[in-house]
Amino acid sequence: MSLAHTILASLVHHPTTGYELVKDFNERIACYWQASQQQIYRELSRMEEQGWIEGERVIQSDRPNKKLYRVTELGLKTLKDWLVQPSNPAAIREELLVKVLAGYLVDIAVIRAELERRRNYHQLRLEHYYQTEQEHFQDLDSATLSMQFTYRTLRRGIRYEADWVEWCDETLDWLNGMDQSNV
Known part of the structure; x- marks a missing residue:
């Protein structure tokens, strides 16, 4: 499993901004996947380049502009292809x-x-x-x-x-x- 799959699984629920995605990672996703803000934004850029997600710039007059990310058809296919693969237990290093x-x-x-x-x-x-x-x-x-x-x-x-x-x-x-x- 990769950070990209975790992001796709989160974004497939609803389009969201990078800021909101980081917040989701900290509040809800951290129980099974941890990633820093920098890792998440770096992965969003890579996923956008691969065509798995697309970002739409949202102009806001009262706040800084934001970018709303959504999963593309290719991203959905990538996620579904990954979902049907057997999962492996994580290596324990405690x-x-x-x-x-x-x-x-x-x-x-x-x-x-x-x-x-x-x-x-x-x-x-x-x-x-x-x-x-x-x-x-x-x-x-x-x-x-x-x-x-x-x-x-x-x-x-x-x-x-x-x-x-x-x-x-x-x-x-x-x-x-x-x-x-x-x-």
Whole structure:
């Protein structure tokens, strides 16, 4: 999967500006794909050159002009071609787990602090996703099919963050209960 596919999947819902797309990445898409503002704008330019999207300049008298991006027929075909391909699980490279693996080599307080820091990070993301759920997904029965699919991705993000919080709590409890003579 690439950033381009993620952008196409987002833009196919509705035309949007680069600014709004960056905001979507930060608020809703971050649970499964992270990209910086620079990466997104660079990819939009590349996709426009390839004919996957087109940008329409919108003149505004009270604000700076903006560019509204929409998926072209070629972009839709590209996305559909990609959708029917089997997906591969992402490679896991989790630095914190390596630190826990070798954590017995340093003072336990170092590992505890790292776990607490990571727990706080995931807790904040979890709260953000719950807030997004409350703001945008209250009435799923009348939501469009597109929104229902979007909600499924948010639910995965919620479960991912909740699992991290739970694992950090479990590991912190274990560390706190350790007999210091075993350290």
